[in-house]
Amino acid sequence: MTFGEKLAKAVAAHGPLCVGIDPHPSLLDAWGLSRTAEGLERFALTAVEAFGGKVSVVKPQAAFFETYGSRGVAVLERVIAELRDSGTLVLVDAKRGDIGSTMAAYAQAYLGDGSPLAGDAVTLSPFLGFGSLQPALDTARETGRGVFVLALTSNPEGAQVQRVVAPDGRTVAQTIIDFAAARNSGISPCGDVGLVVGATIGETDVDLSRFNGPILAPGFGAQGGSVADLKRLFGPDMRNVFPTSSRDVLKHGPDVSSLVSAVRRVQQSL
Numbered sequence: 001m002t003f004g005e006k007l008a009k010a011v012a013a014h015g016p017l018c019v020g021i022d023p024h025p026s027l028l029d030a031w032g033l034s035r036t037a038e039g040l041e042r043f044a045l046t047a048v049e050a051f052g053g054k055v056s057v058v059k060p061q062a063a064f065f066e067t068y069g070s071r072g073v074a075v076l077e078r079v080i081a082e083l084r085d086s087g088t089l090v091l092v093d094a095k096r097g098d099i100g101s102t103m104a105a106y107a108q109a110y111l112g113d114g115s116p117l118a119g120d121a122v123t124l125s126p127f128l129g130f131g132s133l134q135p136a137l138d139t140a141r142e143t144g145r146g147v148f149v150l151a152l153t154s155n156p157e158g159a160q161v162q163r164v165v166a167p168d169g170r171t172v173a174q175t176i177i178d179f180a181a182a183r184n185s186g187i188s189p190c191g192d193v194g195l196v197v198g199a200t201i202g203e204t205d206v207d208l209s210r211f212n213g214p215i216l217a218p219g220f221g222a223q224g225g226s227v228a229d230l231k232r233l234f235g236p237d238m239r240n241v242f243p244t245s246s247r248d249v250l251k252h253g254p255d256v257s258s259l260v261s262a263v264r265r266v267q268q269s270l
């Protein structure tokens, strides 16, 4: 199956909500867990129990695992494996981006068949040049996985780079969108190159009309983005838009049934 086909099947079963597993130190405290690899493991596996098989996509945030070194990375590997076993798509949020030759190694790590860190997709940063991501785009295509490329991020500082106008009159964000659109062109039901467009960006003032791929919309929930913002930015049917929320759901833990209820409420609101 292509990544687009996997996404379409997951959305038909569970709707578009993506839930993030972001084990912030303050959330470990709130859940009564220690700020250790053991606390991280308890947190992450509770989230897997709550979200696995109930949402289309789960997005573990790699930095919160890397904080605990090799033991934290081992927990991330287990999270990826258990979520995939539950039939839930895993988007590893590692925001990788490097020059082409070393990008190939990241591609193998996060998108290669048999790699313990490979989920179904990974987030990528294109700010070393969209073309530097080519090894990851190729590996994703070969292995039926996907990538989500940062375009207009939810943080206020993103505009310092992303809204800068290039000599050809397009913003940097628009340039990234156009590269992604070209890569996805003609693929049905949608391409394997996704974009990240934050729910908090105010106005898009970019043209997404030729983009035939999934859009991850973070900033929904804890950062202030609402369903009304999503509809205003992406149109009322929000086709191929995957709103993603982490803290706003995770704050309902550690009780699994409270986490599941929180997920259901957000799914309903969408």
Ligand SMILES: O=C(O)c1cc(=O)[nH]c(=O)n1[C@@H]1O[C@H](COP(=O)(O)O)[C@@H](O)[C@H]1O
Binding pocket: 020, 022, 061, 093, 095, 123, 152, 153, 154, 155, 196, 197, 198, 218, 219, 220, 221, 222, 223, 244, 245, 246, 247, 248
């Ligand atoms: O790529 C991302 O996931 C991402 C891009 C972006 O523009 N903004 C953004 O918040 N994110 C991630 O989305 C998650 C948002 O978390 P909450 O604000 O707790 O819902 C974090 O894991 C962020 O790293």
